[in-house]
Amino acid sequence: MSRIVYQGVEGVADLSEALAQQDKNFPRVLEPGKSPGTVGRRPSGPKGHVYSHGLVGTTEVVPCYKAPPIEVSLGSSETVPAQDDKLREECGVMAVYGHPEAARQVYLGLYALQHRGQESAGIATANGYNLSNIKGMGLVSEIFTEDVLRKLPGDLSIGHTRYSTTGDSALLNAQPIRVDSTKGLIAIAHNGNLVNLGNLREKLERAGAYFQTTSDSEIIVQLIAHSKATTLVDAIADSLGQVDGAFSIVMMTRDKIFAARDPRGFRPLSMGRIKNADGPDTIVFASETCAFDLLRAEYERDVAPGELIMVSADGVTSRVYAPGVAQTSCIFEHVYFARPDSRIYGRWVQESREQMGRQLARESHVPADIVVPVPDSGVTAALGYAEAAGLPFRFGLIRNHYVGRTFIEPEQRVRDFGVKLKLNPVRNLLEGKRVMLIDDSIIRGTTSRKIVRMVRGAGAKEVHLRISCPPTISPCFYGVDTPSKRDLIAANKSIEEIRQFIEADTLAYLSLDGLLQCCDDGQNPQPVGQTGIQGNNYCTACYTGNYPTQWVDVEEILPARYPKSDEIQLSLLETK
Ligand code: SF4
Numbered sequence: 001m002s003r004i005v006y007q008g009v010e011g012v013a014d015l016s017e018a019l020a021q022q023d024k025n026f027p028r029v030l031e032p033g034k035s036p037g038t039v040g041r042r043p044s045g046p047k048g049h050v051y052s053h054g055l056v057g058t059t060e061v062v063p064c065y066k067a068p069p070i071e072v073s074l075g076s077s078e079t080v081p082a083q084d085d086k087l088r089e090e091c092g093v094m095a096v097y098g099h100p101e102a103a104r105q106v107y108l109g110l111y112a113l114q115h116r117g118q119e120s121a122g123i124a125t126a127n128g129y130n131l132s133n134i135k136g137m138g139l140v141s142e143i144f145t146e147d148v149l150r151k152l153p154g155d156l157s158i159g160h161t162r163y164s165t166t167g168d169s170a171l172l173n174a175q176p177i178r179v180d181s182t183k184g185l186i187a188i189a190h191n192g193n194l195v196n197l198g199n200l201r202e203k204l205e206r207a208g209a210y211f212q213t214t215s216d217s218e219i220i221v222q223l224i225a226h227s228k229a230t231t232l233v234d235a236i237a238d239s240l241g242q243v244d245g246a247f248s249i250v251m252m253t254r255d256k257i258f259a260a261r262d263p264r265g266f267r268p269l270s271m272g273r274i275k276n277a278d279g280p281d282t283i284v285f286a287s288e289t290c291a292f293d294l295l296r297a298e299y300e301r302d303v304a305p306g307e308l309i310m311v312s313a314d315g316v317t318s319r320v321y322a323p324g325v326a327q328t329s330c331i332f333e334h335v336y337f338a339r340p341d342s343r344i345y346g347r348w349v350q351e352s353r354e355q356m357g358r359q360l361a362r363e364s365h366v367p368a369d370i371v372v373p374v375p376d377s378g379v380t381a382a383l384g385y386a387e388a389a390g391l392p393f394r395f396g397l398i399r400n401h402y403v404g405r406t407f408i409e410p411e412q413r414v415r416d417f418g419v420k421l422k423l424n425p426v427r428n429l430l431e432g433k434r435v436m437l438i439d440d441s442i443i444r445g446t447t448s449r450k451i452v453r454m455v456r457g458a459g460a461k462e463v464h465l466r467i468s469c470p471p472t473i474s475p476c477f478y479g480v481d482t483p484s485k486r487d488l489i490a491a492n493k494s495i496e497e498i499r500q501f502i503e504a505d506t507l508a509y510l511s512l513d514g515l516l517q518c519c520d521d522g523q524n525p526q527p528v529g530q531t532g533i534q535g536n537n538y539c540t541a542c543y544t545g546n547y548p549t550q551w552v553d554v555e556e557i558l559p560a561r562y563p564k565s566d567e568i569q570l571s572l573l574e575t576k
Contacts, residue, residue: 090267090337090479091175091191092116094159095250095285096295097257097311099274102157103149105284109291110140110159115339116191116287117163120174124187126254127154131185135160135174156257158250160189163481173215176252181225183232184253190217191287192246192267193479195549200243220249233310236260237321240308244549246330246478248303250285256312259285263325264548265305266478266539268333268344272297283311288342302346305329328548330478331538334519335469336440337480340380345536347520350380355518356468356510357384357438364508365389366464367434372396374439374451375423381468382438391436396429396455419450431459440468442498443482445489449502456503465504470512470543471495477549482542512543 092113096102103125110121121143122135132152136143140161160175176187194216201219205211209222223239224232236251236258246266251258261269272292274282284297292299303309306322330337333344340350360381371391373382376399386393400422435455442448448465455463471490475482485491489498499507510518522537541547 090116090163090193090481091189092161092287092291093189093191093248093250093269093285094287094291095189095252095257095259096157097155097283098280099155099157099282102155103152105282105295106157106159107140107144107149108294109284109286110161112291112294112339113161113287114140116337117161119163120171121159121161122174122176122189123149123152123157123159124176124178124189124252125152125154126156126187126252128255130154131178131187131252131254133176133178133187135171135176137171137174156252156255158187158189158252158257173213175215175217177213177215177218177221179212179218179221179225181221183224183227183235186221186224187252188217188221189250190215190220191248191269191479192262193477194219194243194247195245195477196243217247217249219243220247221251232256233258233308233319237308237319240321248287256310257283257285258308258310259303260308260321261303261305263306263322264328264539265345266328266330268329268338269303270343271300271303271309273300274298283316285309288338288344290339290342293341299343326548327537328539329536330480331515331519331540332469332476332480332542335515336377347536352519353380353468354384354387356515357381357386358388359384359514359518360438360466360468360508360510361385361388363511363514364466364506365436366506368436368462368464369433370394370396370429371436371438372430372455374437375399377440378438378468381440385436385438385466389436394426394429396426396435396458397423397451398426399423419447419454423451423454425454425458427458430455433460434462435460435464437463437465437504438468439465441472442467442489442502443472444487445493445498445501448504452502452504462505463503464506465499465502465508467507467509469515470509470540471498472542474542474545474547476542477547478539478541480542512540515543516540 092110094106094109094113096105096109099105103123106123110123118139120135120137121140122133123144124131124133132154134148134152158176162175176189178185178187197216197219201211204219204222204226207226209226211218211222220239220243223242224235227235227238229235229238232253240260240262245262247260247262248267248269249260259269259271261267268287270286270289270292272284272286272289274284274295274297276282282297284292284295285303286292289299305327306320306325307318308321309316309318329345334347334349334352335356338344338349340353342349357380361384368389368391371382371386371389371393373379373395375395375397383393437451437455439448452463452465472482472488473485473491475484475488482488489501493501495507495509516538519538520536539548
């Protein structure tokens with residue numbers, strides 16, 4: 001018999017209150033074999049929604065707290081997307097095996113991975129007997145206070161920070177997801193997007209699977225649960241072989257940690273080690289190596305594409321569950337997503353980005369006085385550009401890091417107010433100058449136009465825009481939130497038309513060959529685990545429209561001139 005496993009409370013002031021409410025108001029005892037609990041309403045208090053859900057043998061607490069909104073409006077309000085006209089990051093995952101404060105270590109790692117998703121976060125821990133899980137909406141530091149971390153005992157832990165890519169964005173789909181199965185308790189955290197789901201979900205439901213979420217990540221766990229393989233590790237390898245798309249995952253049972261990447265290695269996942277003087281080493285996994293630094297973990301190697309690693313009391317073992325598939329790692333991790341202080345696919349992101357800047361200067365320089373990055377994403381490439389062009393690098397735009405999602409506009413509508421709130425020009429640096437602006441992408445073009453206008457408005461004599469990757473012409477289906485083709489400016493306009501739209505004096509993008517060269521495409525042997533793959537080969541589908549998997553959403557890749565059709569859904573794209 002076991003206790004409450006899943007609760008969310010809304011309408012309370014903070015998380016401590018939510019946690020206090022849970023024990024006081026909702027003791028729920030489940031009988032072994034009893035089906036999940038009901039979704040109910042908190043008996044008292046404003047807007048108190050309670051979600052109760054039970055599985056035998058674990059304690060899972062899902063606190064969701066949302067302070068009642070306070071709104072004082074003096075003018076109109078405007079909502080600013082978190083990444084205005086930027087592609088959105090996917091998710092970050094983290095795992096720790098063999099540390100007395102595993103949850104705290106995962107917390108620190110997730111803190112470093114916060115740029116990969118700010119919508120929700122979760123940490124699950126295990127101590128050999130129990131598997132606890134806490135997840136909530138918001139930033140890692142908002143959810144995991146001292147009180148909350150104390151509720152996560154154990155020396156094994158996995159964690160996740162999320163920006164939703166599939167499934168709705170509610171707490172329900174926050175991760176880790178924990179499932180009680182015939183193979184025992186399993187918790188999973190997933191970065192990426194599966195693409196061949198088809199009717200897999202229905203098939204599993206017909207076979208008796210009960211899905212707790214609408215997230216594609218849970219399909220992997222349900223496949224494991226329904227696998228005919230007799231051992232857990234065989235069942236995991238079996239299930240990973242049945243799905244296609246992008247997945248870097250960490251999984252946990254009561255006493256083991258698993259880490260795996262999809263056979264093409266779309267998303268990064270690295271392995272590190274904390275050396276312990278008086279006992280076995282702690283093994284850690286993270287989406288990016290910047291998460292290792294706070295833990296003082298040493299980077300050991302990447303989890304190779306198609307590799308499944310198991311960490312248990314017997315040590316670290318590895319197997320290749322999908323040999324012989326060509327690697328197509330996401331090159332956009334190097335262009336934009338990953339932090340410059342991370343090593344991705346065995347290569348420093350900072351080095352790639354500086355090289356992109358240098359190459360951009362070699363390919364498309366025109367006379368200018370200063371190089372100015374669009375902060376923060378254009379900074380590293382701008383450093384490389386300035387060096388290659390022999391020009392001074394200047395922070396001519398200052399970013400306000402404290403802008404929230406919603407703000408109050410002045411009574412009198414101000415042109416391009418949203419961007420002005422986030423960025424402000426340094427007039428005395430820009431006035432009378434020929435400015436070389438460096439950014440990492442143009443998606444719809446609207447933000448780029450506002451920035452060009454801002455720099456010109458601050459007195460710049462000329463504004464030249466350089467982009468450190470090729471034009472984005474096609475959406476991503478591998479875990480990156482991109483607009484459909486009809487909303488991507490480069491899919492519908494020539495470079496000259498884009499230049500006119502954004503009102504720049506000149507515009508140039510980095511060539512595809514140049515980008516590949518800057519990321520050492522096919523040249524630099526990466527740590528290979530046991531797959532024997534040498535060198536990095538990249539997915540460049542958002543720049544070429546050539547997708548490495550067969551399944552894509554045809555509706556999303558129609559150019560603007562085609563009428564939107566309700567009939568065209570997920571279809572098979574013939575790729576060469
Ligand atoms: S389509 Fe673009 S963003 Fe998506 S995985 Fe490929 S390179 Fe990365």
